[in-house]
Amino acid sequence: MLPEVTATRYVTPLREGGSLPGIVEADDLGTYVMKFTGAGQGRKTLVAEVICGRLGRRLGLRVPDLVTMQLDPVIGLGEPDQEVQELLKASGGLNLGMDFLPGSIGFDPLAYEVDAAEAGKVVWFDALINNVDRSWRNPNMLVWHGDLWLIDHGATMIWHHNWPGAAASAAKPYDASDHALAPFRPDIAAAAAELAPLVTKELLTEAAADVPDEWLVDEPGFETTDALRRAYVEPLLARAATIHERITLTAPSKPRPSQAPGWLTGHLTPWPHPAEAQKAAGE
Structure with missing residues (x-):
């Protein structure tokens, strides 16, 4: 089970996220990025965050620690922003918190190099969970203390909608052409050889067990929350065995402009996408 804390102070919204997450302090003296049950994407976003976040950590990837957070809507009464106030009022009860990484910066491929082994693991993991939100447009990765951290897994496992x-949705291939780590020649075969054997029924069951019951109740077609948890396990287990064979990596849709400051990018050479490098070499 995830640790449970209680929100004590809403600090500030993070407007980069479509669901308007916020930085919140809790009674364990920790600071978290809070995602709310009252956000437009609904509780399935939080379910995906828990299952994929816990799975990623169990596979050795860097994902911030997760907690469940009790929120008293009264916290929102002093917020001057009407949108934030309404969100807090609509999110009373249990929400999700992710450990805040102070001083972290958004990943930029022109400012941070990733080796092929790590890139392969991240691409393989995203293919497993069908993450459609780790592209050059929105990498959803942070660099903290020199290491790459993965965040925001709400737009994954689209089959649960x-x-x-x-079953048919989970059997589909994964196009990694626009993946933020595609330029780093991800070693997908090595990643699959290392990670796929770790994705067992027991491991997935443990990850699904961390989802609070109240985020799973009343799902049409399922009599119990345990039945719904098993439904999350089955597609991921089947997908882990063969998804590496169905990952495509071609030229990106268009070049991604760097978000790094000019004083830094002026001294860097862009990393060529594998397909473009082969074309330039006449292969």
């Missing part, structure tokens, strides 16, 4: 079609 349509359970009758889950």
